[in-house]
Amino acid sequence: MTGTTEIPPPPWRRPRKDARQRRPLSQELIVDTAMRILDAEGLDALSMRRVALELRTGPASLYAHVANKDELLELLVDRVVGEIEVPAPEPGRWQEQIMESARAAYGVWTRHPGIARAALANIPVGPNSLRFGEATLAILRAGGVPDQPAAWFLDRLSLYVLADAFDESLHRERGRRTPEGTQDHLAQVRAYYSALPPDRFPTITSMVGPLISGDGEDRLEFGVELMVRGLASYTER
Numbered sequence: 001m002t003g004t005t006e007i008p009p010p011p012w013r014r015p016r017k018d019a020r021q022r023r024p025l026s027q028e029l030i031v032d033t034a035m036r037i038l039d040a041e042g043l044d045a046l047s048m049r050r051v052a053l054e055l056r057t058g059p060a061s062l063y064a065h066v067a068n069k070d071e072l073l074e075l076l077v078d079r080v081v082g083e084i085e086v087p088a089p090e091p092g093r094w095q096e097q098i099m100e101s102a103r104a105a106y107g108v109w110t111r112h113p114g115i116a117r118a119a120l121a122n123i124p125v126g127p128n129s130l131r132f133g134e135a136t137l138a139i140l141r142a143g144g145v146p147d148q149p150a151a152w153f154l155d156r157l158s159l160y161v162l163a164d165a166f167d168e169s170l171h172r173e174r175g176r177r178t179p180e181g182t183q184d185h186l187a188q189v190r191a192y193y194s195a196l197p198p199d200r201f202p203t204i205t206s207m208v209g210p211l212i213s214g215d216g217e218d219r220l221e222f223g224v225e226l227m228v229r230g231l232a233s234y235t236e237r
Contacts, residue, residue, distance in 0.1 A: 025057065027065040031075050035112070038076065042173070043114030048072065073118040078126025080115055083108045086135035094143025095228045101136060102161055102224040106217070109165035113172060116165035124158075144235040153231050160227065164220050171216075186212055 023029055033054050037046050048069050052059040066072050084105045087097050109116045124133055133154060140150035171182075190212050198205045214222075 025055065025061060025065065027075070029055070030062055030066050030072070031079055034072055034076055035079060038115060039112055042169075043117060046072075074122060074126065076115060077119045077122050078128045080108060080112050080119075081124075081126070081132050082128035083111075084132055086132055087139070088135075089139045089142035091142040091144070094139050094145075095232060097139050098136070098157070098228050099221070099224055101139070102157060102220070103217075105132075105161050106165055106220050109162060110168045113169045114166075116162045116169065120159070120162050120166065140231075145231060146234055149231060149234045153227070157224070157227060160223055161220070164216060164223070168216050182215075 030051060034046055034051050037050060037054065046069075048059045048062055048066075051072070052062055055062075066075065084101070086101050086104070090097060109119070124130060136154055136157075137150055140153065141147070145153070190208055193204060193208045193211065196205050204211070
């Protein structure tokens with residue numbers, strides 16, 4: 001009687017590289033792969049073709065799961081927003097909570113270089129983006145901020161944080177965010193401002209220290225606090 005047990009291949013016959021087991025293609029896998037490319041090489045390196053190459057498939061196979069690069073960027077943006085923690089509303093601490101949320105958002109956006117640029121032109125419709133908007137608006141309402149100022153503030157705050165994060169990514173691309181690069185660049189700017197003719201620029205030359213002081217986080221903190229203080233005036237009307 002002939003046996004039915006499968007005979008293993010000889011040990012010297014190794015399977016071809018392309019024959020190894022791969023995860024089935026899915027939207028989640030495509031976004032995971034795009035995120036790795038983004039974090040390693042930046043936004044400009046990202047394309048549907050590059051993602052397909054990383055997954056060892058053709059670009060056409062991606063379109064069954066992601067319509068185009070614009071949709072891929074929307075999915076990436078929503079994935080990043082999902083990393084931002086927003087606290088539950090505490091009416092007596094609403095201003096502090098908005099500050100905390102802004103700091104958390106800035107930290108997340110700067111952790112993924114360049115994606116803030118895509119988010120600047122993105123209307124929040126993904127589940128994580130909606131969750132973030134809902135949580136932030138709930139904090140503002142709990143603090144007594146009227147609906148219209150609260151709605152516009154959410155938009156302005158998002159733009160401000162994203163612009164700061166994008167600015168940070170540009171500095172990194174230009175080599176200004178290593179300790180040495182930052183100090184060298186600031187020293188050059190300080191020297192340039194100090195060398196300006198005082199008769200033409202008396203205010204700038206007398207304020208070189210304040211103009212150069214503070215890093216990106218210090219300036220973000222100042223800007224958000226400025227906005228929150230202005231918004232607080234609406235609760236007093």
